[in-house]
Structures are given as structure tokens and as C-alpha cells.
Amino acid sequence: MPSPISMPLLLSMLSLMIWSPVCIRASGGETSCDRTEKLAVFESWAEELGIRSNFRSAMYALGGFEIIVLCDDSESMLSKDVVDDMGNKMTRWDELRDTVKLIVDFGALFDDNGIDVYFLNRPTLPGVTCASDLEKAFKKDPIGGTPLVSTVDRIRREKIDPLESKKQKVLLVIATDGQPSDGKSAFHQRIASLPENVYVSILACTDNRAAVAYLDGMDRLTRVDVTDDYMTELEQIRSKQGKSFKFSKGDYIAKALAGPIQPWLDQLDEGRVDVPQYNRVPKRDAKGTCCTIC
Numbered sequence: 226m227p228s229p230i231s232m233p234l235l236l237s238m239l240s241l242m243i244w245s246p247v248c249i250r251a252s253g254g255e256t257s258c259d260r261t262e263k264l265a266v267f268e269s270w271a272e273e274l275g276i277r278s279n280f281r282s283a284m285y286a287l288g289g290f291e292i293i294v295l296c297d298d299s300e301s302m303l304s305k306d307v308v309d310d311m312g313n314k315m316t317r318w319d320e321l322r323d324t325v326k327l328i329v330d331f332g333a334l335f336d337d338n339g340i341d342v343y344f345l346n347r348p349t350l351p352g353v354t355c356a357s358d359l360e361k362a363f364k365k366d367p368i369g370g371t372p373l374v375s376t377v378d379r380i381r382r383e384k385i386d387p388l389e390s391k392k393q394k395v396l397l398v399i400a401t402d403g404q405p406s407d408g409k410s411a412f413h414q415r416i417a418s419l420p421e422n423v424y425v426s427i428l429a430c431t432d433n434r435a436a437v438a439y440l441d442g443m444d445r446l447t448r449v450d451v452t453d454d455y456m457t458e459l460e461q462i463r464s465k466q467g468k469s470f471k472f473s474k475g476d477y478i479a480k481a482l483a484g485p486i487q488p489w490l491d492q493l494d495e496g497r498v499d500v501p502q503y504n505r506v507p508k509r510d511a512k513g514t515c516c517t518i519c
Contacts, residue, residue: 263334270331274475279500283487284479287335290396290424290486293384294332295343296325297401297430299371304402306432307454310474317430320454321400322363324428326356327478328398341384345369345376373405377415389420398481400428403436417446424485425449432457450484450491452477461494 271281302318309315329340339352342359346369350362377399385395397419405412416425429440429451437453444451452458455477462472472493484490492498 267331267334271475274327274478275473276475276479277471277473279502280476280479280483280490283483283490284331284335286483286486287332287396290335290394291338291384291388292332292336292396293341293343293380293398294325294328295373295376295380295397295399295401296321296345297371297373297399298344298346298365298367298369299402299404299406300368301371301402301404302367302430304431304433307430308432308456310456317402318367321428321430322359324430324478324481325398325400326359328482329353329359330356331478331482332396332398343376343380345372370406371401371404372407373399373401374407374411374415377412381415381419385420385423389422392422395423396426396482396486397423398426398428400430401440402431402433403429403440409439413443416443416449419448421448423448426481426485427451428481429453444491444495448485450480452481452484453494458494465494465496466498 267284268281271284276284298318302321303316305314305316307315307317307320309320325342329342332340333354339354342350342353342362344362346367347362347365350358353359380397385397388395416427419425425446425448427440427443427449429437431437432454437457440451441453443449453461455474458477458480459472463470480490480493489498489501
């Protein structure tokens, strides 16, 4: 029997298999992918990652969203308290890096402007269209404090507020270990006060119980979904949906992206859910944008 493949190795293999022939660097440095190619890439990659059809369909709701990712690159992310699906210990930074790479690759299929990736202690990377664009930033070890409050304020000032008047929907993905250095209550307040066009996905990159409990407390906020590490999330979901409930690593990425937008995804780890069945073919608006599901 062949040896099982770890999550980081699987992600690396998928990146080579799927993205290499599709992402095309234009002369101006931007990545240009035909919409039909993007749809084909999405379905192919989703198949490789084991994303079930209803989870895939839920992700089509991302069409038309401006997607922003905030990565916690503070020194506490070097803590080695996360266990991967192979039982190996890894740092919080390792977990964040592996998860964010997939989120960026998938998200860029829906956000034509690319993903704006913010950090707490290093420069912002605007318009990221492929995970490979993050390699240089991710090679540097995390250092510094955890100014989540001031960074969310900056994101709101630079990105969210200008889009509010346009009624542009925004998905803010925050990957953190849940230990803000500028006030836990202040961070909670900042998330709660975001305008109605903003949806927030918080990824808990830690196994520390106190930190996870703090982040989970924000799951009760409207348009906010909190997702733990894969193994913890799998355990929680099966405790509510039954031990035989299928929840692949790909389904985990789907929840991390679409959880705050699709209520049933958010509720998977909270109580019994009737998982909807969708037609996977998305409707399109006049511009050909994938905007919803039939």
C-alpha cells in the first residue's frame, strides 16, 4: 500500500499540476486567465482536492467579491503547537502558509483584480493572482507583535470604506493565532462594526485552547465564520453531523472561503445541518461573471 501524502506535499503537487499551464504572465506582469479556463481550473482542482459538489457550488457565491487576506506574521506564529493530518507537529506559521496559498489560488479565480494580501509586520502584496507570488514573503520568519486592531483599521481605511459606497461585497479572510497585542475586546469590536457589505472568515492557526475559544466567540457575529485547523474542524463537524460525515481538506478550504457567505457552511460545526444539493453550473450576469448558483 502506498504511503499517505501529507497536506503540504499534496498542495505542492496540486500547484504544479493545475496552475502551471493555466496562469499566463502578461508583459505587464499581471496574470491573465480566460474565464472559461478559470472555470475549468476550478473544477479540476476541486476534483483533485476532493471538494464535494455541494461545497463547490457554495463557492460560486464568491463571484463578484473583492477578496482581502490578512496574515498574522507575528513572532507567536513560530509556536509549534499545531498537528497536521499525518500526526506531525508544525508551527502556526506553517499551517497559515499552506492554507493561505490555497485560499489565494482559489480566490483569484473569482476576484479578477487579484487578492490583496496584508500582513501585520511586513508590506502589503496587492493584486496577488497565484500562490507563487507569496513565496518570497513566506520565506521570512514571523517577527514582531500582533497589531490586529490597527491593521484591520488600515484595511478598512484603504480598501473597505472606498468600496462601501459602491455596495461592493468584500470577503476579509483573517488567518491568526488569536492573540492581538493591541486589545482583544478592541479587535472584537472592530470586526463587529464592519459594514454590511463585508463578510469575515477567521482562520484559527493554533491549537491553544484559550486562543481558539477567544476566536470562536466571534463566530456568533453576523457575516462572520470562524474555522479551526483542519483536524479540529473535522472532529467538531463530525460531532454534529455524524461520524460518517465526509469533510475533505478541500471541503475545509471551501468552508474557509465561503463560510461567512453561505450560512449552512458556517453552521456545520454548530448543529445538525441539512446540506443543500446544488446544480454546479453557475448563473452569469450580463458581464459573464459567475455570480450565483442555479
